[in-house]
Amino acid sequence: MSACNEMMLPERLKLKLGQHDLFDRVMALDGEVFRDVPGRKTIRVIIDEQPYFIKQHFGVGWSEIFKNLLAFKIPIVSASTEKLAIEKLGEIGIPTTPLAGFGARGCSPASRQSFLITRDLGDIISLETLADAWLINPPQARFKRQLLLAVAGLAANLHDSGLNHRDFYICHICLDKPALVDGEIRLYLIDLHRVGIRETIRPRDRMKDMAALYFSAMNAGLTVRDYLRFLQHYRQKPLKQIFKEEFQFWQQVQQRAIKLYIKLHRVEPTLAQIGAKLGANH
Template identity: 45%
Template sequence: MLADIFLAEPLNNLWVGKDPFVAVEALDGPVYRQKEGRVVFRVELDGAAYFVKIHRGIGWREIFKNLLSFRLPVLGARQELLAIRCLEQAGIPTLKPVGYGRRGLNPARQHSFLITEELAPTISLEDYCQDWERTPPPLPLKRALIDRVADTLRGMHGAGLNHRDCYLCHFLLHTDCPPAPDNLRLSVIDLHRSQVRSRVPLRWRDKDLAGLYFSALHIGLTRNDKLRFLKRYFRQPLRDILIREASLLSWLERKAARLLERYRRKYAPGVQT
């Protein structure tokens, strides 16, 4: 049973008279991620590049597993589409959807898809900043990027959206022009786990801040860099932030350390850094 669908150009022309769900399942391209009933791959259609995300249902077992672990399961593509619309309304650059569909009433077997334009040329901030510790960037550029990330995250939270995977790898820096302090374009991606409300609870705001801090632990940020981010994000005098948010700042250090330890156990067991 078809619940919701939209197609923009050129999909509307390419798939006229076709079942969009059959058409999207017939697409093929390099797979970037495949996990828990969701596949993400890249395709080229009519001379343009797109990313396709298909959700085929995660099953009741996975739903209950998430709920018992106090995690909200991702049931389909609608969650990401709502997040994109939220960021668009807030004026925060993000993905541009050109196709979406959702059918099925059973949440464990819901079939949905989301097709977005490829953002290119871009580089993730994780890759762009990975050599900063050994080769620091020009100070004006570094400060401008810190400001832009802080402004973006503040804008997201102000719009009622928390990311849930708030890492540097999910901020894309556009490189069609060489990045410069007065010429920086950042887009937020990978929003399938995001939550949209009228107001972001402090718990989820803090989780986003912790994830971002964890992902920036090894890019050579100084104490002044961190203080600059805090001042830009909270828009308060630094002295007031250090007093009012003392418990948060202490928690961020502990949470980032736990995330780092979890990462090491999963991806680099036995490696000491």
């Protein structure tokens, strides 16, 4: 296998898919389509009576690469970004979709093909779906507090380890429902194909992640106390110290979140939705 080609598949999957032309066989698999965008498709398949998700990357083309570079963005040209993110999350103790296979073919970044196979997480619910249900049936205060602190801990671990998600919305944080029956709040971070990995997270990357999280939680019925509790747990500092040292940063987070809300909903969020307006005279 050349330096540009990679293949990682367990023997049981090789036996089910066939020993020859494995890469082509995986790229040709059909299943329930969860996402289908230019150059990339996500499907759910059953192999050997086990459910898997397969992300197939077919090549992005030079135009997409140049468009990203001109916008000062790192182009995502293969599934290797998500593979590395899964491995890194495993190292720092953040549960995610378990890696079951990976393959890549081709040296050119524009035409490089790849796939990522992950095991289905089973009975989970996204925090976005959960928050939507809260509009009709508000959660118990204790459960909401525990969940809020769990999300804050996940975010802190992610960012303090040098990672930024780049799509850090609550729809990409999922709750394990069977674990919840046993009294455990177990969260999974998913959709990792754009994750950035560095020794230390850049302030702007942290700000964008937190703004996305803030924006996506605006309709969850959070109170000012909820927001402050989250902030204190995320930063592990007294609130007075946070606002003294980081006020401008959190003001940027809120301003960006409000802009995202207006862009999507064509209306400004209410004061209740944002918790409290951070002004220059706070």
